[in-house]
Amino acid sequence: MTAMYSLFNDRVEAGRMLAERLKEYVGPGTVVLALPRGGVPVGFELAMALGAELDIMPVRKLGVPSQPELAMGAIAPGGALFVDTQTMRAAHVGQAQFDAVLAQEQSELARRETSYRGERAPSAVEGRTAILVDDGIATGATMQAAVKALRERRPARIVVAVPVAPAGAETDFAAIVDEFVCVAQPALFFSVGQHYDNFGQTTDEEVRDLLERARAGGK
Template identity: 60%
Template sequence: MQGPAFQDRSTAGRALAERLAHHGHRPETRVLALPRGGVPVGYEVARALGAPLDVFVVRKLGTPGHEELAMGAIATGGVRVLNPEVIEEVGIPLEQIDAVAAREGRELERREASYRQGRPALDVRGRNVILVDDGLATGSSMRAAVAALRKQGPARIVVAVPVAPLETCEDIATLADETVCVRTPEPFFAVGLWYRQFEQTSDAEVRDLLERAARESSMAEAHPSPG
């Protein structure tokens, strides 16, 4: 088995940004990171590309009694994506779906408020949006994110991660307009194996990086580089 591909999420983000350079310094580019681990990666991507950064929060809707089985997901912007096969097979009534979605919706709103600290969400309609995470395993959260983001009307969706199994990247590529996976090691096992440092990203770190990105973005707008 190969050794770790990246020192930490920041170095992974810089490597990912190199592969996304063609999106750099374009007014229509937006970077959305899946918290929490995707935010340090997304911060480096957004900084390198000169693009605004925001979070895109996804919450799985677990099937009642079988919470590990996803009957759908909700995401930033009040979007709900359901898995009709699971709902039909298990026979989940609409009231139960609504109850789970309401509970997860409250947690999603709590997280967004905590992360953004009063800043509004980025408007993605008609924009080229780069969805970033620190890696994919099965890709279920990213699939939900793409489906939810699609409903907000972006011009294009680019899924970008430092590391993922080749099969997952190919699966995501059927949903996104562009997919970038820097490394696709086999056998894969788990995202964390491909980082030397893979400590859990804290809520405080997410808040700090988003605040820093917002500050840098507003400074860049106030003092645009010549040419």
């Protein structure tokens, strides 16, 4: 089914278009950190185009209990936590409800990190350019948590790169990243998926396969 305002055929095309905006980062001094699951196909294309290492930055959205797709925060490894207090208040989410969602997502975050990476240590980012990639930004909560977690690892430069985001999204990151790169920021923005013709769910198996292919040089 074709999206009403589609900009990309799929995440593969989106990743290749994003790579055109990031050619200055070609080489081993760059590491691409993709947000699972949907950011991994985008990140794979970007890493292959740049000749860069690909790894994941596991994050989990903290959804409002009555509207799970609406983010009231997000978490990332190392205890990174981003909380949208305004959304919590608007949705009348109490602390006990928040804590229950947080505990559930912490468990899922740990499961996914083990599932995707196994026993391998995270890629070294200290002193390198780290590019955080997702298939798009809606509220920005998960990317905010990812930036917070990444900063603890002391990269030389943090770049947030996405195919699509709402107009003005870069202002949320201006003070916390070195660069914000986005292919398109349409005026009509209801969800990330509306801008893709094909936006099927990326599976755990696909994530693992793309990481293995990246380690094998894209084969």
